[in-house]
Amino acid sequence: MTMLREIESVLAANDRLTSSHALWLYGNAPSEWLREAADEIRRKLHGERAFYNRNIHFEPTNKCVYACRFCAFARTADQGPEDGAWDHDLEEFDRILRAKQPGTITEVHITGGVHPDRGVEYGEALCRKVHEVHPTAHVKAFTAVEISFFARKSGLSLEEALRRLQAAGLGSLPGGGAEIFDPEVRRKIAGGKAPAHQWLEIHEVAHGLGLRSNATMLYGHVEEHRHRVDHMERLRDLQDRTNGFMAFIPLRYRNENNALSHLLEVSPEEDLRNYSVARLYLDNIPHLKAYWVMLGVELAARALEWGVDDLDGTVDDSTKIYSMAGAEDQHPAMTTARLESIISAKGRVAVERDSLYQAV
Ligand code: V47
Ligand code: SF4
Numbered sequence: 001m002t003m004l005r006e007i008e009s010v011l012a013a014n015d016r017l018t019s020s021h022a023l024w025l026y027g028n029a030p031s032e033w034l035r036e037a038a039d040e041i042r043r044k045l046h047g048e049r050a051f052y053n054r055n056i057h058f059e060p061t062n063k064c065v066y067a068c069r070f071c072a073f074a075r076t077a078d079q080g081p082e083d084g085a086w087d088h089d090l091e092e093f094d095r096i097l098r099a100k101q102p103g104t105i106t107e108v109h110i111t112g113g114v115h116p117d118r119g120v121e122y123g124e125a126l127c128r129k130v131h132e133v134h135p136t137a138h139v140k141a142f143t144a145v146e147i148s149f150f151a152r153k154s155g156l157s158l159e160e161a162l163r164r165l166q167a168a169g170l171g172s173l174p175g176g177g178a179e180i181f182d183p184e185v186r187r188k189i190a191g192g193k194a195p196a197h198q199w200l201e202i203h204e205v206a207h208g209l210g211l212r213s214n215a216t217m218l219y220g221h222v223e224e225h226r227h228r229v230d231h232m233e234r235l236r237d238l239q240d241r242t243n244g245f246m247a248f249i250p251l252r253y254r255n256e257n258n259a260l261s262h263l264l265e266v267s268p269e270e271d272l273r274n275y276s277v278a279r280l281y282l283d284n285i286p287h288l289k290a291y292w293v294m295l296g297v298e299l300a301a302r303a304l305e306w307g308v309d310d311l312d313g314t315v316d317d318s319t320k321i322y323s324m325a326g327a328e329d330q331h332p333a334m335t336t337a338r339l340e341s342i343i344s345a346k347g348r349v350a351v352e353r354d355s356l357y358q359a360v
């Protein structure tokens with residue numbers, strides 16, 4: 001039996017693909033086969049529904065103790081506005097939140113640089129502020145890398161730090177900071193920040209406390225297909241134990257203004273193939289998100305046919321991390337009407353979701 005026939009029979013029996021299957025798919029599967037296979041799994045999971053939400057991002061600071069080589073966003077603590085550094089205080093956050101009418105957003109996504117002076121108390125203050133101004137909004141905040149630093153700074157265990165944030169109103173964790181788990185690749189692109197086992201431990205502890213989370217994968221730089229498979233295998237294994245991940249979010253490396261700018265970006269076809277392999281391999285993470293801000297609207301819409309069921313949200317010009325790294329849209333914002341029309345143009349039913357994927 002050829003490998004493709006073997007994989008087809010595994011899928012037909014609703015069985016699980018092995019890592020060798022996934023690796024083979026990356027290198028060998030015909031693109032149209034991949035698209036159709038992933039689309040079928042997507043349909044079994046979600047029917048014709050495709051999701052979006054109404055959110056804003058808040059990036060409190062881009063001052064960061066780390067210097068990930070792919071990052072165009074971070075500045076050092078001693079840099080100032082003339083170098084493109086910012087450090088918003090709570091009053092500024094209050095102003096940003098009050099600029100939104102009550103009830104017009106369901107989620108505030110908070111993530112930023114790892115500021116050397118800020119511990120868990122700062123995270124708590126941000127969560128409380130959201131609830132003060134938008135009592136019904138969900139706070140999805142702080143990557144595992146930020147949580148790891150908060151805990152260390154405040155002299156707390158990871159669990160204590162997460163409990164404190166949860167008590168202050170944290171609702172779920174975003175998927176950032178995962179990058180690529182393989183230690184060798186991670187050392188090359190993100191040396192120094194929370195290692196893979198700690199990222200995974202933080203999500204495991206969060207899931208144990210009833211906090212759901214997402215998982216990202218930064219691909220298309222120095223990694224090979226085997227590293228992507230290894231990354232997804234670690235997520236799949238953790239999800240088997242906790243069932244706390246809601247969405248997997250592949251993020252294509254964007255190559256402007258960073259220390260890896262000599263690398264070319266992968267092609268749109270590679271992006272689409274990557275979504276499909278992820279949909280087929282990660283059988284236990286329900287949602288697959290094409291983050292339109294990173295991918296561009298046109299490609300995110302195409303991704304809906306390659307296994308994707310979620311486009312993220314309105315965002316409303318509230319994030320800089322991608323525009324600084326070369327994303328086409330310098331002021332990313334979408335109306336719900338536009339998100340709905342992108343989804344309906346693909347023959348799908350647009351569903352506004354909340355942060356836990358319940359229809360609004
Ligand atoms: O971890 C940084 C990535 C992530 C670049 O959970 C880059 O719903 C590409 O995690 N090229 C942070 N990627 C953003 C993130 C996220 C975004 C949207 C939704 C959710 C969610 C999570 O951004 C970082 C890193 O992997 N990133 N620089 C770059 N040059
Ligand atoms: Fe800091 Fe995050 Fe940029 Fe790394 S990716 S340098 S942790 S802001």
